Amino acid sequence: MTNGTGRTGTIRRTVSTLVGVIAATTLLAGCGPDGSGTAADGGRPSPTPTPKEKLLAAVPDGTEGAFRFTGKDSSSDISGVVDPGAxxxxxxxxxxxPEHGxxxxxxxxxxxxxLWLKVKFTGTEGLTGLPKLPNRWMELDRTKLTDGESAPTYEGADVGNAGPIIEAATSVEAKDGQTYTGVVDLTKGEAGKxxxxxxxxxxxAAAGQVPFTAVVGADGNLATLTLAIPAAGKAKAWTYLVKYADYGSxxxxxxxxxxxxxxxxxxxxxxxxx
Structure with missing residues (x-):
């Protein structure tokens, strides 16, 4: 396929998809497991913490310094750095x-x-009609955005929303000091969002019984959270992944x-x- 024109509609759909991906990533961040900014039990831990409480305590709360983030859902991947101090x-x-490649x-x-934006197009050989953008950070005026509410904002350290997902767990078992397994009911709380x-x-009904595995690093901070989303109807099984790394470094x-x-x-x- 060469000398393509009229890419405006394609670019708009792509941009909408990517903005939605990043906006969804930061949708619930910064809240406690119950969405209130505090632990679901009012902030008073059990005398002997349960596996679920230990796992929730490992979710980043902004005190760990800057760290790296990787996320994956049914159709996209996202990565970056979170700096709570800034x-x-x-x-x-x-x-x-999928059509133009x-x-x-x-x-x-x-x-x-x-807020700044940077956009890069690759694999565009033979294509025309793509917007010409500078290869640098472009500072955006939120008031000039039609849907400013969808633009990313800093809402807290847990950009992968691990806290709301773990809070919806109906069972959590500690396999060892670092690995946890269990089942999440995605219809509970903010887990579905x-x-x-x-x-x-x-x-x-399968949404109420989704298996997960979580790993806590030697530093006591959450390293990975993986949900094994089952196949449903015509949709294939897929993985929801949150990965946090390089805390403080x-x-x-x-x-x-x-x-x-x-x-x-x-x-x-x-x-x-x-």
Missing amino acids: KGLDLTAAYKD FTTRMSFLVMQER AVGEEEVGALG APKLAVPTGSAAQKAPKVAYDMLNG
Whole structure:
């Protein structure tokens, strides 16, 4: 396929997908397991913590320093750095267009209330009609975004929403000092929003019995949380993965300056606003 034109609709669908992916990732972050900012039991741990309480205590709460994040759901992958001290996020998602074959890689940088965007297209040989964007961080004015509420914001350290998912666990067993297994009821609390309401709804009764495995690192912090989502109807089985790594040693985030950044041009808003 060569000399393609009229990519505007494709780009808008791609951008909408990627913004939705990143927005969903930060949807519930910063809340306690019950969404209130505190533990579900009012913050008073049991005299002898249960496996579930121990696992919840391992979820990042912002005191661990900057760390790396990787997430995976039914259709996308996302990665980046979380810097609680700076109230910052650097999150990147990529999407390959199934029809035209090119890949859009979109990154958002959040520093408190400020927001930057970087976009890169690859595999575009022979294609025309793609927006021409600078290869640097473009600072966005949220008031110029049609759907500003979908733009990423810093809401807390647990960007993978591990806390709400673990809180919905109906059973948790400690295999050893670092590995936990159990079952999650994705219809409970905020777990369905964390994983994806449409995907959870498609599971039917199976949504109440989703197996998980979690690993806590030697430092006491959550390393991975994996949900084995079963097949349902025409949908294949898939994996929901949250991975946190390099606590305290990941690079701290900073506001981009000089030639590394500029104000977002009109074409960037046109792309985001569709």
